[in-house]
Amino acid sequence: MMVKPIEAINDFVVKFANVNGSGSASANELFAKSILRMGVPVSPRNIFPSNIQGLPTWYEVRVTEAGHLGRRGGVDLMVAMNPQTWNADLKEIEPGGYLFYDNSKPLPASKFRDDVHVIGMPLTEICNRTYSDPRQRQLFKNIVYVGALSMLLEIDPAEIEKLFSEQYKGKEKLLTSNVQALHLGRDYVREHLPHPIGLRVRRADNVGERIFVDGNTAGALGCVYGGATVCAWYPITPSSSLAEAFQKYCMKYRVDSVTGENNYAIVQAEDEIASIGMVVGAGWNGARAFTTTSGPGVSLMTEFIGLAYMAEIPVTIINVQRGGPSTGMPTRTQQADVFACAYASHGDTKHVLLFPEDPHECFVHSAAALDLADRLQTPIFVMTDLDIGMNQRLCAPLLWDESRQYDRGKIMTAAELEAGRDFGRYLDVDGDGIPFRTLPGTHANKGSFFTRGTTKDAYARYSEAGPDYIYNVQRLLRKFNTAKSLVPQPVLREAAQKTRFGAIYYGSTSPAMSEAISALETEQIHLDTLRLCAFPFSDSVADFIAAHDVVFVVEQNRDAQMRSLIINEFDIDPARLTRVLHYDGTPITARFIAREIANRIHSMNVATIDQHRVA
Amino acid sequence: MTYLAKPKLHHPTLPQNKLCHTRRDYEGKISTLCAGCGHDSISAAIIQACWEMDVEPHRVAKLSGIGCSSKTPDYFLGQSHGFNTVHGRMPSVLTGANLANRELLYLGVSGDGDSASIGLGQFAHCMRRGVNMVYIVENNGVYGLTKGQFSATADQGSTSKRGVVNSDSPLDMVGMALQLGASFVARSFSGDKHQLVPLIKAAIAHRGAAFLDVISPCVAFNNHAGSTKSYEYVREHNEAVNRLDVIPLRKEIRVDFAAGELLEVEQHDGSVLRLRKIAPDYDPHNRIAAMNYTQEHQAKGEVVTGLLYIDTNASDMHEHLHTTARPLNALAARELCPGKTALDKLNAGFR
Numbered sequence: 001m002m003v004k005p006i007e008a009i010n011d012f013v014v015k016f017a018n019v020n021g022s023g024s025a026s027a028n029e030l031f032a033k034s035i036l037r038m039g040v041p042v043s044p045r046n047i048f049p050s051n052i053q054g055l056p057t058w059y060e061v062r063v064t065e066a067g068h069l070g071r072r073g074g075v076d077l078m079v080a081m082n083p084q085t086w087n088a089d090l091k092e093i094e095p096g097g098y099l100f101y102d103n104s105k106p107l108p109a110s111k112f113r114d115d116v117h118v119i120g121m122p123l124t125e126i127c128n129r130t131y132s133d134p135r136q137r138q139l140f141k142n143i144v145y146v147g148a149l150s151m152l153l154e155i156d157p158a159e160i161e162k163l164f165s166e167q168y169k170g171k172e173k174l175l176t177s178n179v180q181a182l183h184l185g186r187d188y189v190r191e192h193l194p195h196p197i198g199l200r201v202r203r204a205d206n207v208g209e210r211i212f213v214d215g216n217t218a219g220a221l222g223c224v225y226g227g228a229t230v231c232a233w234y235p236i237t238p239s240s241s242l243a244e245a246f247q248k249y250c251m252k253y254r255v256d257s258v259t260g261e262n263n264y265a266i267v268q269a270e271d272e273i274a275s276i277g278m279v280v281g282a283g284w285n286g287a288r289a290f291t292t293t294s295g296p297g298v299s300l301m302t303e304f305i306g307l308a309y310m311a312e313i314p315v316t317i318i319n320v321q322r323g324g325p326s327t328g329m330p331t332r333t334q335q336a337d338v339f340a341c342a343y344a345s346h347g348d349t350k351h352v353l354l355f356p357e358d359p360h361e362c363f364v365h366s367a368a369a370l371d372l373a374d375r376l377q378t379p380i381f382v383m384t385d386l387d388i389g390m391n392q393r394l395c396a397p398l399l400w401d402e403s404r405q406y407d408r409g410k411i412m413t414a415a416e417l418e419a420g421r422d423f424g425r426y427l428d429v430d431g432d433g434i435p436f437r438t439l440p441g442t443h444a445n446k447g448s449f450f451t452r453g454t455t456k457d458a459y460a461r462y463s464e465a466g467p468d469y470i471y472n473v474q475r476l477l478r479k480f481n482t483a484k485s486l487v488p489q490p491v492l493r494e495a496a497q498k499t500r501f502g503a504i505y506y507g508s509t510s511p512a513m514s515e516a517i518s519a520l521e522t523e524q525i526h527l528d529t530l531r532l533c534a535f536p537f538s539d540s541v542a543d544f545i546a547a548h549d550v551v552f553v554v555e556q557n558r559d560a561q562m563r564s565l566i567i568n569e570f571d572i573d574p575a576r577l578t579r580v581l582h583y584d585g586t587p588i589t590a591r592f593i594a595r596e597i598a599n600r601i602h603s604m605n606v607a608t609i610d611q612h613r614v615a
Numbered sequence: 616m617t618y619l620a621k622p623k624l625h626h627p628t629l630p631q632n633k634l635c636h637t638r639r640d641y642e643g644k645i646s647t648l649c650a651g652c653g654h655d656s657i658s659a660a661i662i663q664a665c666w667e668m669d670v671e672p673h674r675v676a677k678l679s680g681i682g683c684s685s686k687t688p689d690y691f692l693g694q695s696h697g698f699n700t701v702h703g704r705m706p707s708v709l710t711g712a713n714l715a716n717r718e719l720l721y722l723g724v725s726g727d728g729d730s731a732s733i734g735l736g737q738f739a740h741c742m743r744r745g746v747n748m749v750y751i752v753e754n755n756g757v758y759g760l761t762k763g764q765f766s767a768t769a770d771q772g773s774t775s776k777r778g779v780v781n782s783d784s785p786l787d788m789v790g791m792a793l794q795l796g797a798s799f800v801a802r803s804f805s806g807d808k809h810q811l812v813p814l815i816k817a818a819i820a821h822r823g824a825a826f827l828d829v830i831s832p833c834v835a836f837n838n839h840a841g842s843t844k845s846y847e848y849v850r851e852h853n854e855a856v857n858r859l860d861v862i863p864l865r866k867e868i869r870v871d872f873a874a875g876e877l878l879e880v881e882q883h884d885g886s887v888l889r890l891r892k893i894a895p896d897y898d899p900h901n902r903i904a905a906m907n908y909t910q911e912h913q914a915k916g917e918v919v920t921g922l923l924y925i926d927t928n929a930s931d932m933h934e935h936l937h938t939t940a941r942p943l944n945a946l947a948a949r950e951l952c953p954g955k956t957a958l959d960k961l962n963a964g965f966r
């Protein structure tokens with residue numbers, strides 16, 4: 001059975017199956033960027049193992065003129081470079097899709113599907129003929145297939161050459177050899193293969209001012225712009241690249257041009273306990289400090305997080321979530337640390353969480369977290385994940401208001417102490433639950449206090465008296481309540497029609513959700529959506545739930561953690577919130593969300609449009 | 616437990632230091648430790664040392680972990696900020712505090728349970744990082760606060776108050792500090808004020824990680840016949856290597872150094888130590904020799920006290936990190952934020 005080949009312009013999915021360590025990553029990124037340079041939005045995803053060399057790795061590029069930045073699901077063109085995963089890769093191709101492979105050694109016909117279009121090219125043979133050095137043979141193979149694809153998909157080679165010239169500025173030899181490899185691929189296709197295929201890239205103007213960056217890079221810049229001076233961290237995927245990027249930008253922007261000294265300190269700690277401990281110490285002493293980690297690191301940090309909560313110390317923790325529990329799926333994505341962070345540590349604790357949806361918000365929220373930590377004198381978590389952290393995404397450019405002042409919060413100065421302002425470290429002077437603090441070394445005989453995790457009175461004096469304890473923990477709750485008005489508010493998007501259905505989601509689910517909503521609309525299913533941007537929740541979350549008969553909570557974990565958090569915080573009937581869960585470690589797709597919601601609604605046997613309520 | 620305010624009655628004839636402070640100005644709250652606890656003697660020695668060195672109390676940050684020993688920062692230097700952190704993790708918090716403001720004097724107080732058991736890793740790493748601090752371990756060989764369990768410094772074969780025999784061999788914190796790269800290593804005894812006060816002063820004057828292991832008998836749980844950390848045991852087995860004195864730079868005094876008796880040690884900040892060596896052939900500049908010396912005596916069941924090692928050219932963590940001389944917590948947005956133009960450029964690079 002021969003199936004009609006898929007025909008699509010600027011709207012398809014290409015997936016590269018490679019072997020880790022083969023140098024394919026930069027070639028695949030080059031492919032994505034060249035399309036972007038043609039003004040066509042792309043959305044790539046790295047799918048990689050917890051391993052350095054030899055295991056399978058994939059890079060999925062969604063070409064999307066419409067600008068959908070979530071994963072779509074399905075593959076139109078598979079670039080199958082890894083024999084290990086051949087069977088699985090082949091299965092993923094949509095009927096009528098394409099398989100591009102290295103046919104240097106012939107594969108039996110049984111190894112192909114008859115509903116996909118096979119494009120074979122003797123990549124190994126070409127490289128062996130052209131290059132004598134084994135490493136070159138391997139590396140240039142990747143560039144050769146990018147060249148071939150550019151011919152098959154009509155990608156402008158000038159864009160690729162320009163990317164080369166930017167990458168190899170001042171390295172003429174590398175530049176020419178890469179351009180050569182590119183044309184080797186193009187020439188072969190020109191001479192031997194039918195081209196272009198049904199999938200094509202056509203110049204557009206849909207990228208605009210947007211930038212293409214990963215969340216960890218953007219988050220690191222948020223810390224630089226937000227004025228972080230102390231970073232203590234311990235390596236863990238997928239957060240390490242954030243600390244490394246912070247180091248890179250500090251070296252670029254934070255070295256005093258006169259003295260050559262660093263206006264920052266970065267310590268790679270011995271473990272996560274030490275890294276958060278350093279952040280606690282630095283925060284106590286008035287520096288803006290942060291750490292970056294992932295699930296297992298948060299587990300180790302919890303005792304200190306409790307201390308920071310109880311002793312009221314500014315701390316910023318950027319948690320780039322990955323698949324758990326335990327080492328779980330270290331290189332896959334999830335949103336499964338919601339509980340672990342919201343209530344981190346023992347006793348009654350509650351922490352502020354921010355949920356960026358893309359790299360742009362990783363920047364915004366990281367900088368905001370430093371302000372919030374100082375303002376609220378408490379730990380602030382920025383809850384990103386591997387999907388945003390380590391994948392480049394098209395997003396709004398990073399903006400900084402030059403007139404912005406850092407919010408250092410309530411720090412009492414020597415002059416204020418001298419003027420005789422009553423200072424009680426844990427006195428709620430303003431009724432917002434946030435007390436004043438003094439920094440060590442401020443005044444010769446006023447304002448010093450003793451910090452500890454144990455309970456105390458409003459003047460920081462050790463006290464095990466029940467009323468003192470109650471005063472303190474109630475004030476902490478008041479402070480948490482104050483946080484409600486300081487954190488980013490949820491984003492409401494109303495459906496075109498009045499509807500009884502609502503959906504709540506957060507973080508990296510965002511782009512897939514937007515696309516799913518449009519897809520559902522075409523099926524006459526309308527949903528109002530609320531994107532949560534922070535915990536504590538605004539009261540509008542409860543209002544949103546109350547205003548809908550059915551509310552789906554879409555998230556990327558097994559236990560519907562955000563749903564439970566909402567139920568717990570608002571004390572509402574669990575039946576009001578329907579779980580939509582995706583947790584296999586791959587980023588959630590629009591197809592998955594749309595199908596799940598449509599199925600649920602259909603099985604509820606209700607009219608998708610509420611006639612009575614349609615105006 | 617209730618908070619007891621200590622009456623602050625200054626007698627006009629009390630001696631004052633250069634800052635016109637009396638010793639009382641260096642005191643803290645009333646101790647809640649057991650009467651006779653060695654830790655209180657160490658607090659008294661810290662008070663004495665800071666007073667004699669004209670340390671401004673509010674320019675000290677005193678940090679500790681959790682334990683009886685770790686409670687003591689509340690009992691000295693009432694005008695400085697104190698921080699009782701979590702069990703075993705004082706070093707990291709102090710490291711962070713030091714990163715934020717390098718201009719304060721950092722006093723870290725810990726117990727042997729705190730530092731040699733749960734906190735061993737942090738102890739090791741802050742020594743190797745050369746955090747500029749005075750790290751005092753109030754070493755009693757037991758967990759005081761949790762009522763008498765063995766700590767990792769308890770000697771093998773010693774018995775607990777409840778009659779349990781310790782089957783594990785002990786960790787020697789001095790040996791470890793030497794091995795880990797501490798640039799000042801000393802050991803003393805809480806009851807020997809004449810040795811302890813100058814050692815604390817020397818540690819304060821030292822730039823870099825200064826480690827002080829102070830044997831501090833626990834009257835409640837480790838002062839019985841089977842213990843090797845009791846008053847009786849330590850008094851009998853103490854062998855002092857030297858005596859020392861600190862002279863601040865302002866009053867630089869030329870020292871008459873007679874070989875075998877006095878050793879001049881020039882500090883990084885310019886201050887000078889004058890050491891009177893009781894063991895005439897002991898050279899505290901030699902790390903390897905110090906390791907051998909302590910090991911040899913330990914093998915004989917002896918406790919060596921005194922200044923065991925000092926590197927007068929030591930550098931600290933800030934030098935290793937090349938951080939600005941100004942406190943990081945005082946830097947303003949204009950020094951920290953690269954600004955809009957840089958961001959525009961970065962955005963362009965991300966296209």
Ligand SMILES: Cc1ncc(C[n+]2csc(CCOP(=O)(O)OP(=O)(O)O)c2C)c(N)n1
Nearest residue numbers: 681682683684702726727728729758759760
């Ligand atoms: C994580 C954690 N585990 C256990 C404890 C209980 N605890 C409190 S103090 C202490 C031991 C203190 O011993 P040491 O440091 O030798 O001090 P000392 O009381 O003998 O001066 C322990 C185990 C704790 N506070 N935190």
Ligand code: SF4
Nearest residue numbers: 649652683759833834
């Ligand atoms: S239990 Fe021991 S260490 Fe604790 S206060 Fe009493 S004597 Fe000191």
